[in-house]
Amino acid sequence: MVQLTEIRSVRPDQGVWSFTSQQQTLRRLDKAFGAFFRRVKARETPGYPRFRAAARFDSVDFRHGDGIKFHRDKKQLYVMGVGHVQIRLHRALPENAALGQVSVKREGSGRRTRWFVVIPVEVQPVPLPMTGAITGIDMGVASFLTTSEGVHVPNPRHLKVAAARLAAAQQDLARKKRGSNRRRNTVSRVATLHGTVRRQRLDHAHKTALKLVQDHDVICHEALQIPNMTKRAKPVPDPARPGAFLPNGQAAKTGLNKAILDAGWGVFLSVLTAKAENAGRDVISVNPANTSRTCPDCGHCAKGNRPSQAVFTCRQCSFTGNADTVGAINVLRAGTALRQTAHAA
Ligand SMILES: [Zn+2]
Structure with missing residues (x-):
C-alpha cells in the first residue's frame, strides 16, 4: 500500500487513475492473500489467488x-479517465x-x-405497523416456497427458462476449442445469461420478501445448508474403461438447474432478512431436521409419513395434507418454540 505512492511518482501513466480506486484494488488483493493464508493455516484447500487478466477483471x-x-x-x-456517461437508474x-463507495462493474x-x-x-429503518400474524415457510422444489397458511409461491418460470438456456450455453462452451473466436463468443453469451439469471432472481426475491414482510410480524424459515445443496451431479464411471467416465450431460444439466434454484433461496433469505430488519420484523431460522416428516396433528415422526414428494399422510393418525x-x-x-424460549430467558 505504501509503495503505491512511489509507483505513482515514477509511473506517470498510473497517475491518470484515481488513487483511492487503486487503493481499493490493492485492498482486494490483500484480502485475497489474507484469506489464502488463513485457509492454509486451517488446513483447508488453500486455492492460491489467481492472476486476473484485464479480461477477467470485472469491477x-x-x-x-x-x-x-x-x-x-x-x-x-x-468517471476519471472516461468522462461523463449517461446512466439509467x-x-x-x-x-x-451520503455516497461512499461506488463500484463500476462489467458484465x-x-x-x-x-x-x-x-x-x-x-x-x-421504516417500521411497518404490527399485523399480529406469524408465518412459517418451507422452501422446496415444486414451489419456490410455501407458507404455513398453505400459500404456494411458484418457482419463477422465466428463471427456469434462463437456467435451461444457461445450461445449454455452458455445455456448448465445453465443446469449443480454447482460444477460438467461437469460444470467446460463447463465454460472453454465458456471462450475459449469468447476469440475466442473477437479476431475475434478485427481482423475484425482492417481490416475494416484500409481500411476506408486509403481511407478518414474524417469519420462520429453515436454516439452509448451502454447501450440501449445491453438490455437483455425480460422475458416471464407464464400466468398459476403468477410471474413465461416461458423459453425463443430462445430470450436469439438472445439477446446474438445481444449483440455480438453490442459489435462489440463499439470495431470497438475505433479501428477506434485510427487508425484515428495515421494517422492524423478526426472522427466525430453525433447524430443518424432521420438519418434512413430522405429523402436525399427532407429532408422529417417520420417513413413511411422506409417501411422495407432494403428499403427507401420517402412518399413525392418517392425517393427510x-x-x-x-x-x-x-x-x-x-x-414459535424458539421464540418462547428466547422470551422466557
Ligand atoms: Zn399423525
Whole structure:
C-alpha cells in the first residue's frame, strides 16, 4: 500500500487513475492473500489467488468524489479517465443520501458488454405497523416456497427458462476449442445469461420478501445448508474403461438447474432478512431436521409419513395434507418454540 505512492511518482501513466480506486484494488488483493493464508493455516484447500487478466477483471471500486462523481440532476456519472456517461437508474436514490463507495462493474464482453454502477446507501429503518400474524415457510422444489397458511409461491418460470438456456450455453462452451473466436463468443453469451439469471432472481426475491414482510410480524424459515445443496451431479464411471467416465450431460444439466434454484433461496433469505430488519420484523431460522416428516396433528415422526414428494399422510393418525404446507407448519412451530424460549430467558 505504501509503495503505491512511489509507483505513482515514477509511473506517470498510473497517475491518470484515481488513487483511492487503486487503493481499493490493492485492498482486494490483500484480502485475497489474507484469506489464502488463513485457509492454509486451517488446513483447508488453500486455492492460491489467481492472476486476473484485464479480461477477467470485472469491477473497480471508487470513493465517491475521488475519480467518480454522480450528477443526480442530469443522471450522469463522471468517471476519471472516461468522462461523463449517461446512466439509467434502476431504483431511486434517496434524497440527501451520503455516497461512499461506488463500484463500476462489467458484465459480458464484445458487443454484449454491459456496464453497471453499484452505489450502496444507508437508509433509515421504516417500521411497518404490527399485523399480529406469524408465518412459517418451507422452501422446496415444486414451489419456490410455501407458507404455513398453505400459500404456494411458484418457482419463477422465466428463471427456469434462463437456467435451461444457461445450461445449454455452458455445455456448448465445453465443446469449443480454447482460444477460438467461437469460444470467446460463447463465454460472453454465458456471462450475459449469468447476469440475466442473477437479476431475475434478485427481482423475484425482492417481490416475494416484500409481500411476506408486509403481511407478518414474524417469519420462520429453515436454516439452509448451502454447501450440501449445491453438490455437483455425480460422475458416471464407464464400466468398459476403468477410471474413465461416461458423459453425463443430462445430470450436469439438472445439477446446474438445481444449483440455480438453490442459489435462489440463499439470495431470497438475505433479501428477506434485510427487508425484515428495515421494517422492524423478526426472522427466525430453525433447524430443518424432521420438519418434512413430522405429523402436525399427532407429532408422529417417520420417513413413511411422506409417501411422495407432494403428499403427507401420517402412518399413525392418517392425517393427510400437502407435504410443503405440512413442512411450513412444522417450521412455524419450531420457530414459535424458539421464540418462547428466547422470551422466557
Ligand atoms: Zn399423525
